[in-house]
Amino acid sequence: MPHRVSSFAVALAALCCAPAAAHDFWVQPEPYRPESQAAIALTLQVGHGRDRQRSAIALRRIQRFEALASDGRRVDLRPQLQPDPRAPVDARFAVPAGAWMLVLETDAGAQSRLPAPRFNDYLRAEGLTPALEQRRLQGRDGAEGSERYSRRSKALLRVGAGVAPAEVAALLARPVGLPLEILLDADPHARGARLPVRVLWQGRPLPGALVKLTRLENDAEPLDARRTDAGGRAEFAAPGAGTWLLNAIWTRPLPADAEVDFETTFSSLSFEIPVQAPR
Template sequence: MRNAVSAFVLLMSLSLNTFGHEYWLECDNFFLRVNESTDLRLFVGLALKKDAEKPYEAAKTDSFQMFSGGESFDVRPLAEDQRSPVLKFASDRSATYLVSMERNPSYIKLDAAKFEDYLREDGMEYVIAERKRLGESAKEGRERYSRYIKTLIQVGDSRTGSAKTRVGSRIEIVPLENPYSKKVGDDLKLQVYFSGFPLAERAVYADNRDGENYSSRKFTTDKDGKFTIKLTNKGVWLIRLVHMQRCSRNCSNADWESFWGTLSFGLK
């Protein structure tokens, strides 16, 4: 019995740690020659520091698509359930490719103190204020959360408009310029949408990993959901945010629902 309890506590700890971290897609190589292949991997971690690699999970994946040349392709038939990497990619056409993955909702409960710590860490003080207004500051946080994960891959020299494609996810980070047309020191303009509309005054984070060097900066979207980052370093970039609102339907197990969005790309 003691071993069973210990295993349960460990499982809950791992679940909480995984919940509080980002999921992102990352290629072994973001810059490919025509017909060159790369592995696309799904990682969980914090600010591009990898905790674990996740396999493709068919039962938890609502959508897995690729966009290029004005067309979209369902790549779920190409992915193997419970296998890593989540996709092997190659293309015979020079272009920018957008890959989008949506994972179905999960649920979690946190005690009031841990819930508030998490809200503050991810820039959601507005939820802390709303809980206070509702007299729920001492109440546990019951949350339903979903993840919306995007990445950009560059094949050959042709920088195409696929990078700026809106895929229609519930929450979505959209570059207004192709990051693969940028160099170190340039600015990059982006926009956040929620339910199809610009999401104003929300915290967004831009993380960079250049070898063993990590950095992270916080931004706030303007009234049109826009913000601008400076591409200070080469390496892997991850743009991320979490938006939370009061649960509006099917709420027997949740008082709040959150939407986690990420966008990753490389810079050289």
């Protein structure tokens, strides 16, 4: 069964010493519940609390930015994307009524190198125990650690009035082809007793991943964190009204002749629960 992470406060303290690459990244539409064909403003966000800021990622690194509907419609939004922290927004766009999933993917062109203590603390804080164990077995837990990394983010939109719950549920539970992907097996608007999460790695259930749940209106630290079970599943207590972020990280070792030790993927899913959610 999925379980709550023990010594979570210790892990969060270690995370404060982690590299900038460990900061959570997400796409944030305003609003999450627009009128049909109304303009939606979007920003790319990174970090939490005092470290939260607009992402300065270069457009050339963004390989995919699109909106997907439950009926298979796709809208390529990359032409509307001009990332610039100095501008009011990074993109403006509109989509027809219905449930839509925004999907953004970057390349793995960014790199991070850290002294051994900081790299090991980062791996522990993010639950990357296989990487820690590999470093120990190779006698490299006292050596500098390095990685290249990519970002994969989703955000749920409900456009217009009367969006069918079945439409939303289908989008939340359906993979969109990300190498590391967070899925929900229930619509958080339904306000059930639990929020069931699934994590896939290369299309298969991922056990042992650390999933964090953060309320973005008060994001100095995650509200909760759970590890996935053998089936890649975890459960949180159902969150209340607000804007929420789920995120997970996974890494894989690279060959000995590679420029860095690991390739790491950061994945997130953001969504909003209104004060007056339907029951």
